[in-house]
Amino acid sequence: MTRLVLAEFADPETLVAAARRARQAGLRGLDAHTPFAMEELPEALGFGSTGIRLVMLASGIAGAAFAFWLQWWTAVLDYPVNAGGRPLFSWQVFVMPTFEGGILLATFGGILAFLLTSGLPRLNHPVFDAHGFDRASQDRFFLAIEDPRADGARVAALLDGLAPLSIREVAA
Incomplete structure (x- = not known):
């Protein structure tokens, strides 16, 4: 059974520092919830390449x-037509539909790869039921740790010195 521990912070710098500490401690299943995008957060959480680009390239080709x-x-x-003495295989007229077919399948492949790698559509997550989590879209920064080895006491000891506003276990 996995545990879900939610740590709440007042500023983005502390959240990034907490994410780095949790990752260095070997905790897995890290996720962050912030009111705005932060460039350094994916690196701090240890997110790597998803491979969506390769899927789009392969499906486009x-x-x-x-x-x-x-x-x-x-x-x-199937249906050869000699029109005006032109050759049956005149590749020049095939260029635009070929380009459009590549773009179409690359788009579909990218959307499908995105949905599969991100776990969507997931309409509900236990973290949404946590008390005060609605402030993640306003002025709070949350670090969610979904790891069987994580518990409230261990995460509190790990984040000692960063002054989290709260650390609580959420029923998963």
Whole structure:
């Protein structure tokens, strides 16, 4: 069973320092909730590359290849039409649909990869039921630690000196 410990801070610098400490202590399942985006927070939490770019590249190449193959197959094999003595395989007219097919599948692949890597759609999380968590969109900064080894006392000892406003365990 995993435990969910929520630490509340008054300023963003303390949250980043707490995230670094928790990561250095070997705690996993770190997440932060802030009223605005912070550039240094993903690095402090240990977020790495998600691989979405590679998925988009692969699906874009596959989409372009499929669009080009479909046009070639239709124009050369399935329904060849000799229009004005032009060759059946005139690749120049295949460029725009090939580009559009690549963009379309890259977009779909990126959206699907994003949803899978981020765990969406998750409509409810236990942290949303924590007392005072609604202030995460106003003026508070929260560090959520979802780790079986984390408990309130260990996290309080770990964050000693950072003066968190509160540290509480949330029923997961």
